[in-house]
Amino acid sequence: MNDRPSSVSRRGFLRRSTLAAASTAAAPYVIPSSALGLNGIVPPSERIVLGLIGLGKISRGHFGSMLNHPGVQIAAVCDVDRTKREDKKTAAESRYAQNRPSGTWRGVDAYNEYERIVERDDIDACFVMTPDHWHVPIAMAAVRSGQDVYCEKPMSLTIREGRMLSDAVRRYGRVLQVGSQQRSNTAFRRAAEIVRNGWIGKVHTIYARLGTFPPPLALPEQPVPEGFDYDRWLGRAPWHPYHPERVSGSFSRGWRRFWDYGSRKNGDWGAHHYDIIQWALGMQYSGPEFFFPVGHEGSEHQGFRYADGTTVLRDHPAPSGQMIHFIGEDGVVAVSRRDVLITEPAHLATLPLSPSDEHLYVSDNHRENFLECVRSRRHPIADVEIGHRTATICHLSAISERLGRTLKWDPDREAILGNREASRWMARPRRAPYTL
Structure with a gap:
């Protein structure tokens, strides 16, 4: 039995907590506009929290796009190269420091092991951008833990592991978008x-x-x-x-x-x-x-x-x-x-x-289609079975x-x-x- 709280429950809890705090007249602090979703800022309760795994060349577009996306929060990065993960951690924290009010954000964690990302209950989805032979093991661990996945192409290293992953995505009710962005x-x-x-x-x-x-x-x-x-x-x-x-x-x-x-x-x-x-x-x-x-x-x-x-x-x-x-x-x-x-x-x-x-299915932005499907729970344009x-x-x-x-x-x-x-x-x- 997977007892990880769902991302919807987590976001709903944060929303209720924020509104409850805002309605307390005797509150000894000021609720920042970002927490309430004012001034066009997406509140924390509605942001999709991401972990990014594999920080090589293919990750550059994904990292930049997600870092600047108002509806996304990068919580953790992972790579077996310490320099790459620390560079991305520094870049993310520098970017967020310019736009996140003090006291509302704890920083970006950097890991050597992908397991540290998939085991976290506060992360809704992850991007798997490793070499091909790591795609299925990481994506499989993520969907089993209750996370949605954007997985670079090709989805698998072998036919049998691709079948295993497709079946697992359906079994656990997750969303998986394959990065065949054409x-x-x-x-x-x-x-x-x-x-x-x-x-x-x-x-x-x-x-x-x-x-x-x-x-x-x-x-x-x-x-x-x-x-x-x-x-x-x-x-x-x-x-x-x-x-x-x-x-x-x-x-x-x-x-x-x-x-x-x-x-x-x-x-x-x-x-x-x-x-x-x-x-x-x-x-x-x-x-x-x-x-x-x-x-x-x-x-x-x-x-x-x-x-x-x-x-x-x-x-x-x-x-x-x-x-x-x-x-x-x-x-x-x-x-x-x-x-x-x-x-x-x-x-x-x-x-x-x-x-x-x-x-045919219309999508004009592959990453955005994935994020929309994380929220709506419908199948993305490059769904797991298609990728398999x-x-x-x-x-x-x-x-x-x-x-x-x-x-x-x-x-x-x-x-x-x-x-x-x-x-x-x-x-x-x-x-x-x-x-x-």
């Missing part, structure tokens, strides 16, 4: 609606531009920097000697180039583009049935195929030059970031949806790439068919003591 972009939503409503006819081929990482490599051992908990950074992953390249958060190499911590480009950009493809095809709670590596039947590109024959090719040159290129029997849709949307016929890009057309199904495509593509084999996949049973060696990669061994 869903909260107008151009990608519009592209998905055009395809979903059949305006370019039956889609038969899709190109997805992922790019490549340098290959994994052996690295010479170097001394672990003081204040860096390397054993905890590795966590459940196999042990390797420390080297700064192994733990680097570089978006073009670093830990992302190693299989131990993710699915390389299939998990990096694949988690974005495969997600939009799933959305556009109406397959976000299912998936493809066949995966193939480079060289299959002479193909120069890796890819996968859905039961209706729709084929996705990774890094096939797209005539439009865009990130995702849908080819239908009656037209084309191409879409990229920075609101690029190209259609053939051209008028489809601006043609209004009719009342009878399928209108997209991550499954990333993992199956990676397994096919690593083994150089085709895979048959049953999306209903979530099983690889007739390939015992590939099936073993649906989970991975865990280094003690980092069990799930």
